[in-house]
Amino acid sequence: MSLPRRKPAGLHLQGVSKQFGTRNAPVLAVNDVSLTVNRGEFIALLGPSGCGKTTTLRLIAGFERVDAGSIEIDGTTVASSSVHVQPERRRVGMVFQDYALFPHVSVLANIEFGLRRMSAADKRARSLEILELTGLSGLEERMPHELSGGQQQRVALARALAPNPALILLDEPFSNLDAGLRARVRAELGEILHAAKATAIFVTHDQEEALSMVDRVAVMLDGSVKQAASPHELYTDPASRSVAEFIGEANFLPGIGQGDTIECELGNLAARKQIRGPVDILLRPENIELLPAQPGLPAARVRHSLFFGHDQLITVQLPTGTHLTARSGPSDAYVSDLPLQVAVRSPVVAYPRKK
Ligand SMILES: Nc1ncnc2c1ncn2[C@@H]1O[C@H](COP(=O)(O)OP(=O)(O)O)[C@@H](O)[C@H]1O
Ligand SMILES: [Mg+2]
Numbered sequence: 001m002s003l004p005r006r007k008p009a010g011l012h013l014q015g016v017s018k019q020f021g022t023r024n025a026p027v028l029a030v031n032d033v034s035l036t037v038n039r040g041e042f043i044a045l046l047g048p049s050g051c052g053k054t055t056t057l058r059l060i061a062g063f064e065r066v067d068a069g070s071i072e073i074d075g076t077t078v079a080s081s082s083v084h085v086q087p088e089r090r091r092v093g094m095v096f097q098d099y100a101l102f103p104h105v106s107v108l109a110n111i112e113f114g115l116r117r118m119s120a121a122d123k124r125a126r127s128l129e130i131l132e133l134t135g136l137s138g139l140e141e142r143m144p145h146e147l148s149g150g151q152q153q154r155v156a157l158a159r160a161l162a163p164n165p166a167l168i169l170l171d172e173p174f175s176n177l178d179a180g181l182r183a184r185v186r187a188e189l190g191e192i193l194h195a196a197k198a199t200a201i202f203v204t205h206d207q208e209e210a211l212s213m214v215d216r217v218a219v220m221l222d223g224s225v226k227q228a229a230s231p232h233e234l235y236t237d238p239a240s241r242s243v244a245e246f247i248g249e250a251n252f253l254p255g256i257g258q259g260d261t262i263e264c265e266l267g268n269l270a271a272r273k274q275i276r277g278p279v280d281i282l283l284r285p286e287n288i289e290l291l292p293a294q295p296g297l298p299a300a301r302v303r304h305s306l307f308f309g310h311d312q313l314i315t316v317q318l319p320t321g322t323h324l325t326a327r328s329g330p331s332d333a334y335v336s337d338l339p340l341q342v343a344v345r346s347p348v349v350a351y352p353r354k355k
Helices: 053-061 107-115 120-133 149-161 179-195 207-213 231-236 241-246
Strands: 011-021 026-037 042-046 068-073 076-079 092-095 167-171 200-204 216-221 224-229 251-264 267-283 288-292 300-307 312-317 323-328 339-344 349-352
Touching: 011 053, 026 053, 026 068, 042 053, 042 179, 042 207, 053 068, 053 092, 053 167, 053 200, 092 149, 107 120, 107 149, 120 149, 149 167, 149 179, 179 207, 200 207, 207 231, 216 231, 216 241, 224 231, 224 241, 241 267, 241 349, 251 323, 251 349, 267 339, 288 323
Parallel strands: 026 224, 042 200, 042 216, 092 167, 167 200, 267 349
Antiparallel strands: 011 026, 011 068, 068 076, 216 224, 251 267, 288 339, 300 312, 300 339, 312 323
């Protein structure tokens, strides 16, 4: 029996919460998460270890019950305070961090596992189709231990895709692969999911992986999704100070919002959005320009620098004592104590300063 298909398609989480632990020592693993993933969309759920990513996937798949909120898949409520649809009835495929392949049966038997309700002939046809899609043709009789890490990962993906689920969930799918293999498998995974027209969420704590792989990233911190946006928007216009600090490198400089501009130690900067009162200005390292010192003006001083070849990070101390880290090309040398003038490429993003 499959779930009835109704609109709207895709996944909708509304105010989902999940608590573990005891009354005296509760752990709020997932705290009021709302998130939409449209049908056919592939998003990343990005956050540090322990922020609630795996629990969120387990709630969507039905391995945990929600304490509050609701989850809808293709228009059907699968979880709420009064509903709990069993995992096997949710049409959700999950790829676990350790792949969880059945070790004593072949690749083919692993993939056929999810197709129990089909005839033998249909099972065979669907398995061969999915083996082809995932680039595993010819390996169907191998045992899991006879496969490379990348191949095992693809078997886990093939097993999840075989029953044609409404949604695929991947929990840190690349964490068991070495760096060289990871880049290749990443690209393959994107292509396979695209070809399968799957709606998918992949979980990672690696921001480079998230930002480079998908069109939309949901940032999860302390059990909550703080912002879901394109990688470009997350980096250039973080919704909060905590997201700004988590994504990339962030400097903060105190200032006073005057509406369209912000007054600060580095002059009057154009504000991306109207803001008034005491603020913290977000300055990404590449938005800070280091210029030769000008006679008669107070200078900043180089405190230290890290040279990477393609670029370098230079930490300077402003006349008031604030430290800022700037990114610069490799050509100039920044020796310790060198006096400089600091300029900012605006417009800038700023957040109301916490009292
Ligand atoms: N079954 C459980 N019992 C108690 N605490 C749990 C359980 N599962 C997860 N947690 C706690 O919930 C929080 C979120 O865990 P998890 O969802 O695994 O985070 P992530 O996948 O982002 O690393 C952590 O503090 C973790 O220790
Ligand atoms: Mg996890």
